[in-house]
Amino acid sequence: MGIFDKLFGKKKTTTKPLDKKPRFIQKLAKENRTYEIYKGTDVESAKKFLMTKRVDKKLYYIEVETPEGAWGMDIEGLYLVRLLPWQKNISLAKCNGYIIPMSHSNFGLNMAARGISDNFVVKIKCGKCEHEWLDGVRYKNLTSVKCPNCKTINEVDSGNITVLFIK
Numbered sequence: 001m002g003i004f005d006k007l008f009g010k011k012k013t014t015t016k017p018l019d020k021k022p023r024f025i026q027k028l029a030k031e032n033r034t035y036e037i038y039k040g041t042d043v044e045s046a047k048k049f050l051m052t053k054r055v056d057k058k059l060y061y062i063e064v065e066t067p068e069g070a071w072g073m074d075i076e077g078l079y080l081v082r083l084l085p086w087q088k089n090i091s092l093a094k095c096n097g098y099i100i101p102m103s104h105s106n107f108g109l110n111m112a113a114r115g116i117s118d119n120f121v122v123k124i125k126c127g128k129c130e131h132e133w134l135d136g137v138r139y140k141n142l143t144s145v146k147c148p149n150c151k152t153i154n155e156v157d158s159g160n161i162t163v164l165f166i167k
Contacts, residue, residue: 039065044148070082080135095154097147109163120137140158
C-alpha cells in the first residue's frame with residue numbers, strides 16, 4: 001500500500017461486467033410479418049435474452065443478430081435462423097456431442113423435415129466437457145456445433161430422429 005493509499009484510503013475499483021444484453025436496432029414490417037431486430041455480442045447471451053421474451057402473435061418475430069449467427073423467438077419458440085456454413089463441415093469436429101430428448105413443440109422439427117428450414121433446435125451435451133446447451137442441427141444428418149463452455153466442436157447426429165407426416 002502506497003503513502004497516498006494510507007492517507008486517503010485505497011480507492012475502490014469496481015469493474016462493471018460488460019452489458020451483453022442485445023441492443024434494439026429496428027422494428028420492421030414486411031408484408032404481413034413483423035420483426036423486432038436486435039444486435040447481440042454472442043449467441044449465448046442472445047438465446048438467454050430471447051428466452052425472456054414471449055411472443056403471442058402469429059407472424060411476429062424477435063431476432064438477435066450476432067457475429068456467430070442469428071437466433072429468434074416466435075409463437076412456436078426459440079429458433080436458429082440458419083446454420084452457418086462451417087456447421088455442415090463434419091471434419092471440424094473433435095468429439096461426438098449427444099442430443100438430449102426434450103419435451104417441447106415439434107414445429108421446428110417439422111419445418112426442417114419438410115425442407116422449409118435447414119435446422120431444428122435441440123438440447124446438446126458436449127462430448128468433451130458434458131456442458132448442455134440449445135443449438136440448431138440438420139434433420140436426419142450430421143451437424144458440427146460448438147460448445148459454448150469449452151469451445152470444442154462436436155459432431156451431432158440426428159439420423160435417428162424421424163418425423164411421420166400424417167395427412
